[in-house]
Amino acid sequence: MTQAQPKPAPMFANPATAPYQVTEAEKDALAAAIDSDELVTLALELGNIPSRSREEAAAAQYVYDWMDREGFQPRRAGATPERPNIIGEYGGLGTGANLLFTAHLDTESPSGDLSQDKFRYRETTMRDPEWTQCWLDEDGRLRGFPISNDRGPMACFLMAAKALKKAGIGLAGKTWLTACPGEIGPEPIEEFSGIDYLGKDIGAHYLFHHGGVAPDYAIAAEGTDFGLTWQGCGYALFRVRVFGTGMFTPILETPETVAQHLNPIYKLGPVIDALHQWGRQWEAQGVFETAGGLSLPKTQIASVRAGAPTDYGAGTEVCAVYVEVCLAPGQKSAQAYHQIVAAMRTLDLDSFDVEPMVVRHGFVADADEVAPLAGAVDAATRLARQAPVERAHPVYSSMWRDHNVFNMQGIPAITTGMPRWRPTPEDLHSSALIYALTMLAVCGRSEQSPNSAAISSVYGGRDDPF
Template sequence: MHNLNSADQPIVETRYPAPYNVSEQELAAIEAAIDMDELTELALTLGNIPSRSGEELQAAEFVRDWLQAEGFSTRAVGINPQRPNIIGEYGGRGVGANLLFTAHLDTESPTFDPDLDRYKYRDASVLRPEWTRCWLEDNRLHGYPISNDRGPMSCFLIAAKALRKAGIELAGRLYLTACPGEIGPEPIEEHRGVDNLGKDIGAHYLFHHGGVAADYAIAAEGTDFGVTWQGCGYALLRIDLLGDGAFTPALEHPQDLLAHPNPIYRSGRLIEALHAWGIEYEREHRYESAGGISVPKVQIDAVRAGMPHTFGAGSEVFSLYLEIGLTPRQTLAPVMRDIEALLRGLNLGEFAVLPQVLRHGFEADQRAVEPLVAALQGATQRVCGEPLRRAHPVYSSMWRDHNVFNMQRIPAVTCGMPRVLPTPEDLVKSARIYALTALAICGRARGRD
């Protein structure tokens, strides 16, 4: 992903203030308690722990051990012991709102199984070090595990440590959560079962079984210091074109591809039509609100047909897997009807459309989220010296785990450091913003210096 600066996005405006006003003395104490070298080392150490989706345990244990060593109460909750959600807790010493930070432990990468990766990646792509390794070079932090998402995770961990180090006790509770499976996978076709669960066992499971009671939530991910409180969902549709097997030596080729018994020959017309449909769909369903711009993108993710090791009679089935974004205002059923009408008009013969995955998009209630946004606004102005802006539309056109909390009527946003090649200074700014926001939401416990 290229740098997506939010500087050209509108300045966020709020009518309702944060619950607590952070003093200059508290600001100075927080700034003094955040050490850039410590934060950078934490991000690099955590980022260099292998943590593909399904293999998050080592990284989860590191976060748990770090929280315990720093004096935070800690617990692990998961659908199985190998993929736990880690929850740290601070504060709760008075009457104040509760804030939950969440970030995901898993990072996108190839499977490193050559029999699978060859269908998706070039050989050179699999060998790229950024998949699994993080390093500092020319004052830039390299590696996908830091950018997505253990860099932002490190920022809120250090932010919480800074509050504690500065002697600032919180009235409300601050939850620090590290979750598996946000990137994926999904149980699809033969890749079924618990081992292929993704989002269902992460923040969604944490919300229901993690012993948390948040008033607000922040999905800590890269947004180039912008903010959005809406996000797209998505559906994956399997579109089957059906035909008849034809023994190759006996095959009579029709002039018209649409008359060919092998549905693979009809796929070109389908792909061309879906491409045109997707362009219009994205334009028609663009959704803009005070919380961001969501553009529901469309892409063909995979195709399947036949069995190459038993060739000789073509295939009776051609399957295409179409990913369709869904804005917070959409549901899937009307989109499916649109796709089916398109297919009927193409005269491609017998077909079937079956949803493989469905996750709707969500947005926070405007009135409910404004105190959280106001807290971020004040923190961003003080740390960065410029106003908080709405995040680039890409960040409000994807799934992030703020969707989980907005789904459950907990006002939530996503915001954080630059997504691509952040500097150590960027991490420090993000940690400061998170710490100031936590104090502005949770408030300071009375009687504490």
């Protein structure tokens, strides 16, 4: 699987001051409290639990048990018992801002259903061990897509909270530690419908509304090569159906040109060209840049469906093309809809229709409201890595990540984390330290030690019914 190698992006200009000024002594205490071997073991154990979308239960239980052992009062909040959000907490001993960390339990991979996967992946691709296995290689780098996306960053913020507790540093505000299902997907499309195919709706989105959390700020912990962005693209999937006439093959009068053929599959050439040219225009007009990121909304044909291979006597009357369209903050699905319809009307077709099968808009945080959080991450990065935080590469602000969920709700949110591709143990340690310093910088230090007072839980430590 090819991975992009992002280049450094411009640094932020004049980041805001963090709410709490962390000292060198506190940084040193937290750095010493993060056990690199323990962190790597946590990431590997968690990453090696099979956790494709719709199969997150075992990984969720692992996180729950870890939080329980470490004293972070975990609870579950899920739309279904098999796909819960896991929520732990630390701090809340005084008066300070609340910060929520989230990462997703599911990892991109073939579905495991060969009848579907063989039409999407080559056999060699499906055999790649990095889909489901994680290990430390001979070059000292962590391999495996589950660590890169997204259980490595998850392990980092879990260990960050443990470091604060181990160092005896209590937080005035509260930090929530959350592990969510469904961020990768899937989506209910066509016959793959119903709650079994819900993705983002039962993850961080469900968590926000039903998880008993009240954050002032949020961080989606994902790989950004230590960069930071507070914006993200959404997406829509449009089904474009082209209609024609089914004709019994033995009586078909084969036309001289492809354009004259009755079967709509033969119209795919000009349809694809029209959608491609429209997509280039969409990308150019949708460029969205702020101090918090550069979003470049891309488009691509995701799949094609036509006819039935088991019923091939008369061609088909319907050919469907599914077009994935990224939506930069401010772009609406209706804009894409109208433009796709206009592009299709330029073609010589019997008839067609366009339908948005799924829509999720992109969002951006208010620059002034997110400034204290960005300032905290900048201060943490300077302490941990002796360099200011940089704006993340555009690829990280041109995709969906769960900071969109919180910016959607008016909660200033960013995404930031370790290197996305082949991180080292040192990278994980740096990321965990940045997260720990950020927790302290945002929530503030409590005069009470973490063990001197009970930390109240919204549900008194009880799970919801699922």
